[in-house]
Amino acid sequence: MPAQRKPLPEGFDDYGDDGSRIICRICTEESMNRKEVIIRRTSRASHVLTSLHKTALQSWSNRHTTVVEQTIEPDPGSSTVIAPSAHLQTILELMNDEIPGEKDSYEMNSWFDEFSVHGDMYIDENGSTIQFSAGEDARRNLWIELEGQMDNLGLVQHTLFAIDGSAGLDDDEQDSGVDQINAAFTAMGLDESDGEFDDEISQAVQTEEWAPHGTKTMFMLDLLDNLPRLRLSDDHLRTIMWVMRECGTPDVPSFKALREMQKSLTRTVSIEPEHHTSSLGNHFFVNHPRKLLSLVSANCGVSSKTDLDINQDWANPLVRPHIRIYPEISKSVSEFFQAEKFTKEVELDELTPMWADWERDSDRHFFVKEIAQLTDQSFIVPIKWFSMDGKIFAQAYRVQYSLERQMFDISDPELCRVECSQLHRNIRDLKTAGYRLVFSAPRWMTGDEHPLRKKSNGRPMFRIRVMPWSDDVSGNVSKQYNAHTNVYIQNVGIPHKKLQQEYFVRFCSTSQHASSSEQFVALKQDFDKDVWHEAYDCQIEQEIWFQILPHVLPADNPQQSENSSHIGVKGQKKCRRDHVGGTSTEQETDEGYCAMFCTFTFSQKGD
Numbered sequence: 001m002p003a004q005r006k007p008l009p010e011g012f013d014d015y016g017d018d019g020s021r022i023i024c025r026i027c028t029e030e031s032m033n034r035k036e037v038i039i040r041r042t043s044r045a046s047h048v049l050t051s052l053h054k055t056a057l058q059s060w061s062n063r064h065t066t067v068v069e070q071t072i073e074p075d076p077g078s079s080t081v082i083a084p085s086a087h088l089q090t091i092l093e094l095m096n097d098e099i100p101g102e103k104d105s106y107e108m109n110s111w112f113d114e115f116s117v118h119g120d121m122y123i124d125e126n127g128s129t130i131q132f133s134a135g136e137d138a139r140r141n142l143w144i145e146l147e148g149q150m151d152n153l154g155l156v157q158h159t160l161f162a163i164d165g166s167a168g169l170d171d172d173e174q175d176s177g178v179d180q181i182n183a184a185f186t187a188m189g190l191d192e193s194d195g196e197f198d199d200e201i202s203q204a205v206q207t208e209e210w211a212p213h214g215t216k217t218m219f220m221l222d223l224l225d226n227l228p229r230l231r232l233s234d235d236h237l238r239t240i241m242w243v244m245r246e247c248g249t250p251d252v253p254s255f256k257a258l259r260e261m262q263k264s265l266t267r268t269v270s271i272e273p274e275h276h277t278s279s280l281g282n283h284f285f286v287n288h289p290r291k292l293l294s295l296v297s298a299n300c301g302v303s304s305k306t307d308l309d310i311n312q313d314w315a316n317p318l319v320r321p322h323i324r325i326y327p328e329i330s331k332s333v334s335e336f337f338q339a340e341k342f343t344k345e346v347e348l349d350e351l352t353p354m355w356a357d358w359e360r361d362s363d364r365h366f367f368v369k370e371i372a373q374l375t376d377q378s379f380i381v382p383i384k385w386f387s388m389d390g391k392i393f394a395q396a397y398r399v400q401y402s403l404e405r406q407m408f409d410i411s412d413p414e415l416c417r418v419e420c421s422q423l424h425r426n427i428r429d430l431k432t433a434g435y436r437l438v439f440s441a442p443r444w445m446t447g448d449e450h451p452l453r454k455k456s457n458g459r460p461m462f463r464i465r466v467m468p469w470s471d472d473v474s475g476n477v478s479k480q481y482n483a484h485t486n487v488y489i490q491n492v493g494i495p496h497k498k499l500q501q502e503y504f505v506r507f508c509s510t511s512q513h514a515s516s517s518e519q520f521v522a523l524k525q526d527f528d529k530d531v532w533h534e535a536y537d538c539q540i541e542q543e544i545w546f547q548i549l550p551h552v553l554p555a556d557n558p559q560q561s562e563n564s565s566h567i568g569v570k571g572q573k574k575c576r577r578d579h580v581g582g583t584s585t586e587q588e589t590d591e592g593y594c595a596m597f598c599t600f601t602f603s604q605k606g607d
Contacts, residue, residue, distance in 0.1 A: 005041075011057075012044060030056035212265060217244075217251040221258055222265075273509075278518035284511035286522045289466060289489050289548050290533040292506040313491055314535040314546065321539060324493045325352045325462045329388040336492035336551060342465070348384055350529075350549055352463045353452050355385050355392060355420050358540045365460065366426050367450035371399065371408065371437060373425040379408065380418055381445060392420040399439075407438040408445070460537065460544045465551035467492050468508070468523060470516030472559045484512045487519045492551045516555075517563055 008014065008022060015023040015038050022044060027037035039047050047053055206214040213219040225237060232240075237255065244252045253261075271292070273285035293313045313319050327343040328335070336342060354367045366372050368382050379401065382394040396418055400411040427449055430437065437447030452461055468489045476482050487508045490499055498504055509519045525531070532545040561568045566575075573581035586592045 026060045027056045030059045215251040276522040278514050282514035284509055284514045286509040289526045315538050317538050322494050322498055327386045329386055335495055354461055366423055367453050370427040370450050372423050374422045375424045394418045394420055406436050407440055409440050463547045464493050465549050467552050469554045484510055485516050486510045
């Protein structure tokens with residue numbers, strides 16, 4: 001059996017037979033054309049709080065004052081005191097955070113049937129006046145003031161009183177969130193537009209330790225704003241900065257000051273992708289490896305803005321100690337720079353050409369194919385630098401000086417291993433000492449300085465090897481299917497333990513139309529042997545020249561086959577000149593399977 005409905009208060013009558021709708025007599029009588037105001041029974045509580053009903057009730061009360069006084073005589077000796085609140089809507093929202101169903105709405109709204117509103121008075125079912133009292137609590141009054149200001153801004157949404165949607169807010173008033181909280185802060189005089197916080201941060205102590213941000217607080221806010229896995233809106237950031245100020249965090253800038261600092265950093269140390277057009281007419285942009293691996297600050301005297309690059313490897317104090325610029329001789333092989341390709345197969349002219357004692361004499365540079373003197377007064381000509389057991393060695397020829405012939409000869413045709421700490425004087429020191437640098441053999445021992453010494457102009461010169469590769473991707477975050485090709489690089493001079501981290505995977509380019517071959521052409525200009533790039537080495541605290549050379553070229557096999565115009569994995573034979581293979585049935589026979597492991601001569605033209 002359905003619950004028995006309580007009688008309606010004065011001013012409301014049932015409308016229809018089902019009892020689901022009622023008519024407001026007060027609004028009907030006070031309307032200009034006496035149009036019937038019909039609402040749902042469950043919406044009565046929200047209706048009495050609308051400005052339309054309050055206006056009609058005030059007009060009706062003025063005309064029926066005598067009737068009201070005779071009908072309802074408040075008992076001054078009997079009064080009800082309920083919990084304080086600035087708005088009845090807030091009480092209901094505290095009682096139920098979710099929008100109830102029709103049955104729950106009736107049970108909730110039945111609580112309002114126990115009192116009625118007449119003018120400024122709230123009368124309970126016994127005819128007693130309901131008194132609202134909050135005492136003199138200053139803190140509570142402050143909250144009431146805040147709630148009132150937010151209510152004036154239209155920030156309080158009374159969803160409980162808008163169950164049927166007819167008495168709810170307009171669509172443009174439904175947006176709630178952090179932006180509304182910031183609007184409340186503005187209304188309470190907490191806006192930053194007056195520049196007060198800009199003046200405070202300008203007076204803060206700017207330290208080199210936190211350059212170029214100036215302060216630790218500015219650095220932390222910039223870091224928080226650029227977290228790749230936690231994207232914050234402007235309103236979120238403003239709210240966080242307001243909380244920091246309220247908690248007494250020192251040197252908190254204004255939001256405007258933070259954005260200005262970020263723009264300044266973008267102008268000085270940002271990566272600017274370069275536009276390229278392939279030979280097939282496809283357009284794409286590239287983050288060049290020279291920019292991903294270097295950092296040249298605005299104070300380095302670089303004239304080109306394209307050389308103002310991001311701090312990645314050379315200038316990063318957390319990364320630079322891990323970079324291996326020389327091959328490493330080790331009993332076990334677990335890194336690129338320990339494998340034979342790096343230690344034996346790479347040409348000597350593609351390895352780092354120089355060494356120096358960066359702690360004791362960083363300005364005395366020793367280059368390969370230049371004569372040098374050891375601490376024991378003997379002479380060598382280094383041809384290669386390598387590391388072993390944490391020390392740097394030179395692979396070199398021993399030479400001796402003939403006083404009679406006044407020239408140098410190779411004393412031992414076998415290569416020797418010399419620890420670099422024994423190097424004493426370089427070629428320039430020997431020329432200053434008066435040595436006549438003439439060699440009998442071989443031809444490459446000319447006694448002249450290495451060509452790169454002149455090019456370096458006193459700067460250190462290093463070579464690093466990278467691994468570029470491409471990957472065809474079928475989708476991304478925004479679309480389920482969005483085929484495109486990406487190109488990446490990694491610095492193989494860094495241990496595998498570090499390369500497994502996402503930070504060391506450097507994104508270069510992407511395109512929906514340009515193939516990996518087209519994008520690799522754009523990278524080639526950074527890999528040319530005669531191209532050197534500027535950077536700042538934070539470990540030796542000097543500006544350097546470095547060269548980038550590709551070491552390995554891994555690829556996705558099906559993609560590589562497709563880019564090479566190969567038939568792919570569906571081909572019955574390995575290539576157009578290979579007779580071995582056939583259909584799957586033929587390859588599964590004994591003869592066909594054995595043929596896969598036999599050698600045959602290549603077919604001649606016309607066969």
